[in-house]
Amino acid sequence: MKFVQRLAERRPLLLDGAMGTMLQASGLPAGVSPEEFCMERPDILQGIHKAYLDAGVDIITSCTFGGNPCKLPASLDVFTFNKRMVETARAAAAQAGRPVFVAGNVGPSGHFARPLGDMEPEELIKAFSEQIRGLVAGGADLIFIETQFDLAEARAAVTAARQVCDLPVMVSMTFEQGVSLTGSSPTIFAETMQNMGVAALGTNCSLGPDQMLPVVEELLSVCSCPVVAEPNAGLPELRGSETVFPLGPEAFAQKTAAFAARGARVLGGCCGTTPQHLAALRQALESVTCDERPVVSPSGICLTSRSQLLRLGExxxxxxxxxxxxxxxxxxxxxxxxxxxxxxxxxxxxxxxxxxxxxxxxxxxxxxxxxxxxxxxxxxxxxxxxxxxxxxxxxxxxxxxxxxxxxxxxxxxxxxxxxxxxxxxxxxxxxxxxxxxxxxxxxxxxxxxxxxxxxxxxxxxxxxxxxxxxxxxxxxxxxxxxxxxxxxxxxxxxxxxxxxxxxxxxxxxxxxxxxxxxxxxxxxxxxxxxxxxxxxxxxxxxxxxxxxxxxxxxxxxAVLQGSDSNAGSFIASYAGWKASGGVVRAGKGPGAAAETLGDAVLFGDLENVLPLLEKELAAGAEPFALVQDVLIPAITE
Known part of the structure; x- marks a missing residue:
């Protein structure tokens, strides 16, 4: 069965949990990169995949979170590393005795694209493309772009996947206090990703299940595609010199299973979670009635920037x-x-x-x-x-x-x-x-x-x-x-x-x-x-x-169509309105007197044409230039 077909089923899909802490527990030496360690000890990595499969997960993610050219150690070839990591996951999946999907994992690059950062966006797309080619060659069933904190980078990674392959794409962004690191709300993220045709989208990391619930609910309210939720095992706490995640398997499972009851379709764990957390979640889901949420039917179009969203349509x-x-x-x-x-x-x-x-x-x-x-x-x-x-x-x-x-x-x-x-x-x-x-x-x-x-x-x-x-x-x-x-x-x-x-x-x-x-x-x-x-x-x-x-x-x-609530904006702008010489006079409202010579001519603000003209001349403007560059364009517009 293909991943998109399985997504359409009512039963939630279960993702695996944390990888870094599992590698550390399995002998990853301090100071050694996880990528080099996994290339040298694929047996240990395969054992971690097997532990999650034994817990009952449906999707295991390749150990390629840092596998893009911007992060991967120079000793490793990008294509070869990503291909090998997917092959290792595939080998574990082949022994599961049931249908299992392998997600080619793509993490953040560590760079911001211009103009926010120093990297040309086409270079970022190229870097992700190089990684994704290796994931595809290794036999990934889907591309999973996760822990994104900037909308532009998430978009670059999805674009790269689209240009490289036709595999389904799942994307996850991390949010704190209701927005991503660079100011995008869950709704802005969701609508941008849906415009790109992703198969599923959601959120992971930074938050425990309690703190993640409002984010998941917001995503569910605007998504026509399946929603993903991967909380941490609670918020991290410092105990002595050690950082720990406080939620044990049972508490984590009970809280995270509630996302399925609200309509989330892909559930898993992030920082602090183990195979025991995922096994408990699998069991908890058996007693949850999954909500058959109404499909959000888009009408018109939705435009987004990092921090603004605009819907156009009925x-x-x-x-x-x-x-x-x-x-x-x-x-x-x-x-x-x-x-x-x-x-x-x-x-x-x-x-x-x-x-x-x-x-x-x-x-x-x-x-x-x-x-x-x-x-x-x-x-x-x-x-x-x-x-x-x-x-x-x-x-x-x-x-x-x-x-x-x-x-x-x-x-x-x-x-x-x-x-x-x-x-x-x-x-x-x-x-x-x-x-x-x-x-x-x-x-x-x-x-x-x-x-x-x-x-x-x-x-x-x-x-x-x-x-x-x-x-x-x-x-x-x-x-x-x-x-x-x-x-x-x-x-x-x-x-x-x-x-x-x-x-x-x-x-x-x-x-x-x-x-x-x-x-x-x-x-x-x-x-x-x-x-x-x-x-x-x-x-x-x-x-x-x-x-x-x-x-x-x-x-x-806006007033007559009901989009200006109680005509509040209209009243504020037009309380002192009157028509005068073809120009609106409404205090600080939209019809305030023209502030430039061009606008005064364009809008027929005759009272201000002469004073503004005198002001321009006093400032040293050339009369001929004013006529050619200001007056004539304003008159002919």
Missing amino acids: GQPFSVIGERINPTGKKELTRQLQAGQFDEAFRLADEQLQAGARILDVNVGASLVDETVLLPDLVQRLVSRVDVPLSLDSSNAQAIARALPYCPGSFLVNSISGEAGRMELLGPVCRDFGAPFILLPLQGTKLPVRASERIAIVEKLLEQADSLGIPRRLVMVDILALSVSSKPEGALQCLEMVRWCRSQGLATTLGLSNVSFGLPARDLLNATFMAMCAGAGLSSCIANPSAPRLHEACDAV
Whole structure:
């Protein structure tokens, strides 16, 4: 029986327990690496595996926790060591007289990926790939990535497994005080890993069963895949000069078996546990009625950074994807990108976040710019500055592929269209990195005006995605706003398209300003159209979050759709609201007076144009530069 088939059964699977303390008890000399010891004494290692099998476990893990190139002693070859360790476990499993699975164990590298640390993420993926090739060659049934403390590293390890083999992947992260070492909650970890299509996920180490219970419950509340729990034998205590784990086998078993009653499907032990702990747990599970928890059915998409999570889809708050980091029509941004500078991009990022953007679209597609170099560079710099997920916006698939390793969570890709070969080229990259993407219903040179035409293209693209093993949870649809000045029926067709996507459980977005192109009062048309689409079920729009009327409309939609609890945020922002000269005046709310000359012109804040212009000139700004770089872009936007 294959591992994924066994996972689907109601009876929990039992993992083994601690390895390091067992090796020490079996004669591992002080100062000798466990890896070198196990290569020299495979008989001792096989005996430890046998002891856990005799205790009744279903899964034994290879002794390869430190088997990656970053940690393994230089005396050992990475591929050979990992292959030999799995073969040793396989030899023990062959003598069990019952079906047993061997998990190829992958521990943390001891390094942080850039920009948090000093290691290039592609180097980290390469290191894990080298280890996993050995685990696969040795005959592992699954890859078990455990004791992860950083979301980006867990993601790199899963990506490596995806690129090397088709074995099921199980991932476990360690949490203290409700978050990982680098600030990710159990929910953020779970949703990121589910985007990557792991077979099971969970938590291990750091906590005893009592302290781990809230983490397990949180994972169970958001996981559609099986949940793993491997607590320590209690919290460590210092007794004299010795560190001990206080829970004996019976107490550990009673507390850990309770996880199965709540719905956990894979149980085991971490630090301080022994074959006796696992034998007691096996016995305790026999008297536990395992909860048949309801399957969490995902709808829409979920984006994550290390510390933030954003759901887009039915029942979720409407979100604005900030469009401003795009060199089109922005001379200063273009000039800086061509020079490899990012100050203007950073300014636009901060401005949009202050205005309420929940995702930042990042586009560096200017003339004389190598996107394959500049997009990854800007993405890693933004990751170190902002907490929100980014949207990687490029027609260059190689640029997106090179930028995705720098994304610590599930960032958005903009976009995959019906262009020949685009899905085949970019779809597997998004799948392996767990990156949700925007599906653009464009095919050939003809714009599909009617919703039925767009739906036909989307259905064809979804079939392609299915054939490539890309789950629907990664797909978001651009409903394709067309200018009503040339396509009068375009707006109503968009509403029909939104309703169809909603019926399919697909999240949606659109480039909002397209609808008003060529018409006056664009802000008014854009905000009204957004409200109409939100009412039909639109999940998000790509727009300028600082546009006052759009900001007002988004805040009003939040109240009317019930996502602004008791209208608290709306009341706080608009208690003193009044319209004045086309600009909202609401104290410190979203319509406060413009603070820059460009915004004053863009938003019609006539009272402040002259004072801000005088301020710029007094600061030494050149009049010609102000006209070219500030006034003209603001007027034409």
